[in-house]
Amino acid sequence: MITTDIGIWIGAILTIFVFSFLYKDNKFFRFAEYTVVGAAMGHVLIMNVNAIIQIGWAQLITGNYIYLIAFLGGLLLYSRFWKKYAWLMRYGIAIIIGTSTSLAVRAAPKAEILEQIKGSMVPLLVPGDAFGTINNIIIVVFTIATILYFIFTMELRPSPKIADKIGRVGRIGLYCALGYYLGNTVMTRFTFLIDRLQYLLLSWLGL
Amino acid sequence: MSRRNILDILTDADPRWIYLLCLTVLSAPLIFPVGLPLVVGDNARGFYTYIESLPEGSKVAFSWGADSMTWMEQGLGATVILKHLMMNPGIKIVAFSNMAQGPLYWKMTLEKVGTYGKEYGVDYVYLGYLPGKEAMFAAVAADVWGACGGKDAYGKSLEDLPLMSDIHSANDFDLYIHLPNGIDPVMISIRQWQMPYEIPFYCIPLGAVQSSLVSYRKTGQISGWIGSAREAAEYELLMNSPGLALSGMDAQSFGHIFIIVLIIIGNVGYFIKKSRGIEK
Amino acid sequence: MKMSETLKTKIPKLIIFLCGVLTIADLYLNVPVSVHNSAITLQKIAMVISAFSIGLGVASILTHHGGAIMRRTGGWYFSIWLLVLFAIFAIVGFAYGPTSDQYMWLFNNIFVPVNQTMYSLLGVFIVYALYRTFQAKNIEVGVMIVVSLFTLIGRAPIGGYLWSGFPAIREWCKILNLGGYRAFIIVSAIGAVAMGIRVLLGRETSILGRGGE
Numbered sequence: 287m288i289t290t291d292i293g294i295w296i297g298a299i300l301t302i303f304v305f306s307f308l309y310k311d312n313k314f315f316r317f318a319e320y321t322v323v324g325a326a327m328g329h330v331l332i333m334n335v336n337a338i339i340q341i342g343w344a345q346l347i348t349g350n351y352i353y354l355i356a357f358l359g360g361l362l363l364y365s366r367f368w369k370k371y372a373w374l375m376r377y378g379i380a381i382i383i384g385t386s387t388s389l390a391v392r393a394a395p396k397a398e399i400l401e402q403i404k405g406s407m408v409p410l411l412v413p414g415d416a417f418g419t420i421n422n423i424i425i426v427v428f429t430i431a432t433i434l435y436f437i438f439t440m441e442l443r444p445s446p447k448i449a450d451k452i453g454r455v456g457r458i459g460l461y462c463a464l465g466y467y468l469g470n471t472v473m474t475r476f477t478f479l480i481d482r483l484q485y486l487l488l489s490w491l492g493l
Numbered sequence: 494m495s496r497r498n499i500l501d502i503l504t505d506a507d508p509r510w511i512y513l514l515c516l517t518v519l520s521a522p523l524i525f526p527v528g529l530p531l532v533v534g535d536n537a538r539g540f541y542t543y544i545e546s547l548p549e550g551s552k553v554a555f556s557w558g559a560d561s562m563t564w565m566e567q568g569l570g571a572t573v574i575l576k577h578l579m580m581n582p583g584i585k586i587v588a589f590s591n592m593a594q595g596p597l598y599w600k601m602t603l604e605k606v607g608t609y610g611k612e613y614g615v616d617y618v619y620l621g622y623l624p625g626k627e628a629m630f631a632a633v634a635a636d637v638w639g640a641c642g643g644k645d646a647y648g649k650s651l652e653d654l655p656l657m658s659d660i661h662s663a664n665d666f667d668l669y670i671h672l673p674n675g676i677d678p679v680m681i682s683i684r685q686w687q688m689p690y691e692i693p694f695y696c697i698p699l700g701a702v703q704s705s706l707v708s709y710r711k712t713g714q715i716s717g718w719i720g721s722a723r724e725a726a727e728y729e730l731l732m733n734s735p736g737l738a739l740s741g742m743d744a745q746s747f748g749h750i751f752i753i754v755l756i757i758i759g760n761v762g763y764f765i766k767k768s769r770g771i772e773k
Numbered sequence: 774m775k776m777s778e779t780l781k782t783k784i785p786k787l788i789i790f791l792c793g794v795l796t797i798a799d800l801y802l803n804v805p806v807s808v809h810n811s812a813i814t815l816q817k818i819a820m821v822i823s824a825f826s827i828g829l830g831v832a833s834i835l836t837h838h839g840g841a842i843m844r845r846t847g848g849w850y851f852s853i854w855l856l857v858l859f860a861i862f863a864i865v866g867f868a869y870g871p872t873s874d875q876y877m878w879l880f881n882n883i884f885v886p887v888n889q890t891m892y893s894l895l896g897v898f899i900v901y902a903l904y905r906t907f908q909a910k911n912i913e914v915g916v917m918i919v920v921s922l923f924t925l926i927g928r929a930p931i932g933g934y935l936w937s938g939f940p941a942i943r944e945w946c947k948i949l950n951l952g953g954y955r956a957f958i959i960v961s962a963i964g965a966v967a968m969g970i971r972v973l974l975g976r977e978t979s980i981l982g983r984g985g986e
Contacts, residue, residue, distance in 0.1 A: 297882045301886045303887075304887055320852070322888050325862050327834055327835070327859045328859045328866060329871070334824040335824075335828075336622070337622055338821055338824045341641065341642040352818070353817075353818065363825055367832070373781040376782075377785060378822050378825070381815075382822050382823060383980055385627075387969045388795075389796055391793070391973065397684045398680070398959070399963060401714060402955050428953050429956050431956075437960070460953045461920075462916060462917070462920050463949070467704040469704075469946070470704040475701075475896035476519065480741040482890050485886070506904075511897075561884065561888045561889055562892045597872060623820065624827065625816075628817075628819035629823070639817055723929075743930075745930065750931060753925055759905065759907060760908050
């Protein structure tokens with residue numbers, strides 16, 4: 287039975303406004319677009335102001351004056367609205383970039399490079415397991431060929447023909463990865479769609 | 494204008510007809526469920542078994558990165574995992590969010606699954622929304638108390654929460670579960686939690702992102718996951734708690750068959766046109 | 774001039790470098806406890822500044838739409854609605870709290886349906902995109918199509934129901950994916966580390982954004 291909850295009715299109407307875009311762009315869709323932007327802005331404002339108070343302000347008022355740097359850096363970000371003093375925002379950005387970049391750089395060599403190379407070092411012959419042997423060969427060949435395919439800055443010797451063949455294998459490895467990715471993506475997109483249809487059909491219309 | 498022949502209709506249909514067909518194919522099984530069987534896979538079973546095997550008193554760090562745009566899929570897995578953690582009386586949970594919508598979804602999910610007698614502050618704590626990306630994950634891992642300003646999401650001091658008395662860094666946790674809203678947060682979790690602290694890392698990624706993380710799964714950097722609606726449905730089966738994930742599986746099946754048929758039609762049409770010299 | 778360049782460029786680069794040295798030394802060297810604590814404090818400071826930076830986006834959008842209303846540009850009445858909704862969410866959120874029943878009613882019935890439906894449109898668009906463009910124009914694309922078809926049928930519950938071989942083939946496609954994607958991870962990580970080092974050493978000024986230069 288169709289719901290009498292006014293909230294679900296509002297949500298269902300807005301959902302249909304968005305779906306109307308599938309027919310063609312129209313004012314109802316634009317209305318929905320502006321709705322989500324306005325709501326999102328209000329939400330992030332509240333959450334981030336609360337976070338600043340909880341993490342930054344609470345530290346300041348207990349005497350941890352080093353957090354003045356955080357407030358200064360954060361407020362200086364808003365200097366971008368004054369052309370003459372826009373350069374001041376660089377101080378705040380510098381702290382964020384310096385910290386985030388160094389956190390990533392210090393961990394990436396082990397987490398993303400060494401571990402992955404280690405994972406590629408699989409035995410090319412698995413005694414008694416033909417399938418395992420084939421799989422390991424595929425992993426090693428595709429990994430090496432695709433890396434070589436990506437490296438543009440060095441000329442592959444002994445000849446461009448071999449380089450071209452290796453590149454082809456690398457491209458096939460890449461396309462296999464993309465094909466697998468695409469196959470998985472479809473389920474995700476369908477889940478989003480099914481969720482909305484469940485909302486309309488089951489929660490709103492009560493079917 | 495020349496009449497469209499059957500080949501043109503099949504290979505160059507008006508997109509609005511395709512959209513309508515797609516919506517119809519996905520809607521029909523929701524209204525008239527078929528009940529196709531579902532086989533539980535290794536990922537769901539592995540995650541379930543691991544949580545079941547956690548000893549009494551195990552402390553779980555749960556990075557609750559819920560966001561409305563990914564909740565439609567991740568929410569299915571997150572709900573059933575949280576339910577499983579709550580049902581297990583011996584498990585303690587400390588959750589935090591790196592997404593601004595996290596606190597709302599935490600509250601909604603907790604109300605939905607129930608706490609199974611768990612007491613706030615003793616068995617579970619929620620630290621709220623903590624801004625920042627790499628810096629936030631690193632700060633929480635190094636100093637949980639400092640990263641959240643010494644207070645939980647509700648403004649209570651951590652000193653008043655008995656669970657937090659012996660939790661100060663990632664070293665004090667036995668398991669780290671992450672609900673990421675993309676691939677970057679997973680990478681950050683590997684760099685800032687899994688690698689430095691060598692903590693078992695399980696995640697609930699989007700199905701689309703899962704294929705990009707297979708390499709990390711194979712190296713053991715990610716110990717296990719349930720990604721995608723299908724694995725969430727399998728977990729619901731294991732929990733004997735059918736929910737939204739399971740109810741959408743018929744629609745998934747029909748949708749996938751539909752898209753496979755369309756791809757085949759598109760390719761058949763392409764090759765026919767190519768052989769007739771219409772398309773190069 | 775020199776003072777201006779020092780203030781605008783050299784000091785921010787120095788800040789980036791010092792933050793980098795502190796953070797990297799904390800992991801790789803046996804630093805005193807005070808240095809370790811300083812590194813963690815720096816991360817918490819970065820968290821607070823990140824929270825401020827989100828407000829920049831809000832301020833930019835407010836400025837843009839406020840300007841649109843003042844100039845009465847096309848669709849300016851939508852901009853009024855945007856600002857009204859922003860005010861409603863902000864006022865209710867600050868007055869009652871973001872997890873209050875009142876705020877969550879607004880969130881669940883106004884924001885969530887629109888936001889989620891926008892993303893769900895990708896589901897129909899991907900169907901049409903695959904139907905129109907996913908054609909085996911060469912061997913590589915043909916391989917991609919075959920892998921994606923087996924992944925699709927193996928993923929769906931009906932695949933296992935039709936033939937037990939489909940999920941098994943899909944599992945094997947994971948091996949094909951592994952080689953290709955692993956290379957991509959290694960190569961992009963090398964690039965990211967190289968870029969990161971350039972940033973920390975002050976070789977990349979574009980990262981600091983516009984600075985009135």
